[in-house]
């Protein structure tokens with residue numbers, strides 16, 4: 524079975540985007556893992572399926588799968604690429620689009636300058652909503668990571684984030700601590716691990732070790748979570764410019780239960796066609812460092 528796809532990125536966070544709106548496409552976790560593999564497949568951080576929504580007054584449903592095949596609730600950079608995709612493929616002429624995700628319905632706006640603004644909804648801090656195991660809600664939490672106590676903020680943007688402040692993102696222990704935080708037992712559904720350096724109260728640098736994908740060049744929901752955490756700690760003021768390895772995002776949040784607004788670019792790279800019968804799920808599934 525052949526599947527058409529578009530390779531896209533949102534400031535370096537890259538995606539394989541598939542039109543499952545015009546015709547139904549269903550992929551197993553093994554097939555998604557194989558497609559996302561950068562050596563045996565196409566390669567991407569996440570795979571996005573664009574589908575019809577069954578909800579009234581909702582234009583589309585979009586499903587997000589990490590490189591490990593796990594389906595997740597939210598993807599900020601992916602949402603912007605989704606908007607660019609449905610316009611480029613003439614699936615809609617609307618500039619303001621309501622789309623159903625696992626998190627719920629979000630509203631996306633294609634701006635006149637080609638950038639996309641995503642209403643990411645309100646952040647959630649209650650441990651049960653993240654989910655995070657804690658005795659009670661707190662501004663920050665102490666987490667034992669490989670025998671070292673670190674201080675994190677725990678925030679849900681629909682997906683879970685653990686954000687810590689570091690002196691310098693360039694020397695942050697992302698490779699060492701990222702996997703340990705991602706799989707920490709106090710995050711029963713695992714977590715995206717953010718490393719935030721505060722430049723000034725309207726500017727941060729950020730690196731994110733993403734749940735299910737590893738460190739990415741940018742993480743949209745991670746940028747939102749970091750800004751929200753910094754504002755709650757009284758260290759940042761909205762709007763905040765977030766500099767990541769792949770580029771910049773602008774985040775606006777007015778506090779309390781208000782929605783977080785994220786604006787940034789979305790770029791198509793190439794269109795392709797994939798013969799699913801040639802995707803070697805077995806090799807990818809059993810791929811180990813045998814030598």
Ligand SMILES: N[C@H](CCC[C@H](N)C(=O)O)C(=O)O
Nearest residue numbers: 598599600682733734743744
């Ligand atoms: N790895 C994330 C999903 C993708 C988020 C990221 N790519 C973004 O732009 O928000 C998770 O498992 O929650």
